[in-house]
Amino acid sequence: MKGDTKMAETSAFPSSASSEKRLNIFERYLTVWVGLCMVAGVLVGQAFPSLVNTFRSWELGDGSHINLPIAVLIWLMIIPMMMKVDLTALRNVGRRPQGLFVTLIVNWLVKPFSMAFFAWLFFRFVFGAWMTPAEADQYIAGCIILAAAPCTAMVFVWSYLTDGDAAYTLVQVTVNDLLMLLLFAPIIGFLVSGTSSLTVPFSILVYSVVAFIVIPLATGTLARAWLITRHGKTWFEQDFLPRFGPMTIVALLLTLVFIFAFQADNIVAKPWHVALIAIPILFQVYMNASLAYGLMRWLRVPYVVAAPGALIGASNFFELAVATAIALFGPESGAALATVVGVLVEVPVMLSVCHICNRTRHWFPEELVERGTA
Numbered sequence: 001m002k003g004d005t006k007m008a009e010t011s012a013f014p015s016s017a018s019s020e021k022r023l024n025i026f027e028r029y030l031t032v033w034v035g036l037c038m039v040a041g042v043l044v045g046q047a048f049p050s051l052v053n054t055f056r057s058w059e060l061g062d063g064s065h066i067n068l069p070i071a072v073l074i075w076l077m078i079i080p081m082m083m084k085v086d087l088t089a090l091r092n093v094g095r096r097p098q099g100l101f102v103t104l105i106v107n108w109l110v111k112p113f114s115m116a117f118f119a120w121l122f123f124r125f126v127f128g129a130w131m132t133p134a135e136a137d138q139y140i141a142g143c144i145i146l147a148a149a150p151c152t153a154m155v156f157v158w159s160y161l162t163d164g165d166a167a168y169t170l171v172q173v174t175v176n177d178l179l180m181l182l183l184f185a186p187i188i189g190f191l192v193s194g195t196s197s198l199t200v201p202f203s204i205l206v207y208s209v210v211a212f213i214v215i216p217l218a219t220g221t222l223a224r225a226w227l228i229t230r231h232g233k234t235w236f237e238q239d240f241l242p243r244f245g246p247m248t249i250v251a252l253l254l255t256l257v258f259i260f261a262f263q264a265d266n267i268v269a270k271p272w273h274v275a276l277i278a279i280p281i282l283f284q285v286y287m288n289a290s291l292a293y294g295l296m297r298w299l300r301v302p303y304v305v306a307a308p309g310a311l312i313g314a315s316n317f318f319e320l321a322v323a324t325a326i327a328l329f330g331p332e333s334g335a336a337l338a339t340v341v342g343v344l345v346e347v348p349v350m351l352s353v354c355h356i357c358n359r360t361r362h363w364f365p366e367e368l369v370e371r372g373t374a
């Protein structure tokens with residue numbers, strides 16, 4: 001009997017190893033590409049400092065503090081992501097409310113505040129001997145910005161790898177994107193001011209929200225509605241959206257090269273700071289994933305909701321975080337570097353969380369698993 005049950009579980013749920021094969025080469029080796037971009041950016045920054053300074057000085061409007069080249073590249077990444085957001089999914093918001101409730105609690109009431117605490121603890125005290133107070137302030141701010149931006153597009157990848165409920169994942173992403181419009185700026189302003197000596201210019205923060213949330217979300221939503229009306233949903237999702245894949249990849253890699261070029265002097269002077277920044281990020285990612293997953297299990301939420309819910313609670317919308325940190329503190333700031341370190345650790349960490357979820361499916365009663373996949 002036990003053997004039959006085990007065989008059924010194996011056939012119903014592919015192993016994490018088989019799931020890993022579903023990633024394309026860019027997604028699977030994103031950390032490698034980020035590392036190569038770091039090397040390329042530092043080399044460019046050291047070899048062509050005047051050219052880098054010219055790019056650094058270009059702003060999206062006087063006084064906006066939003067770097068123009070990076071803004072354009074960020075839009076090329078974010079707008080295709082926002083076209084995946086389906087506002088009609090909100091009518092299913094009451095379906096399995098416990099899963100959505102846990103996700104929202106972890107994303108908005110736990111994640112940014114726990115990151116603020118861990119960043120303050122590590123950079124002020126644990127690593128205080130290896131950095132100045134000003135550097136600690138910048139790294140704290142960058143980590144908070146990273147944690148205040150819940151994941152969007154990559155959630156669909158993580159949900160796919162854990163055989164999560166795609167429709168329910170869409171509901172979670174849509175609700176979080178709408179909440180970002182209201183909560184992203186106040187949380188950053190409150191936490192950064194409360195844990196560091198930095199002053200957050202609220203007008204620039206509002207610029208960032210408009211430029212990197214409102215405009216992409218409005219553009220993506222309108223484009224989605226118009227294109228589906230003209231060509232149908234199947235064409236939009238299976239033919240049109242995949243065309244943006246290469247463009248978003250190139251945009252991400254170029255963004256990273258720009259940022260590391262702007263950060264070249266900091267990285268060359270103190271390369272070990274990259275490793276120090278990664279430690280509190282890793283700590284809070286695993287904590288939040290465990291918290292969300294544990295609450296889902298306690299509430300007897302179906303696995304197909306629990307797994308993507310845990311992954312949403314752990315991952316970040318790093319494109320938005322990078323853009324906001326640059327707008328607030330500049331492309332050469334420690335805050336911008338901290339958000340980029342988030343990109344560096346994102347994929348290997350999330351793949352490990354996917355692996356843990358895939359190996360612990362049996363924690364969830366079989367009837368809940370079947371009901372979730374129905």
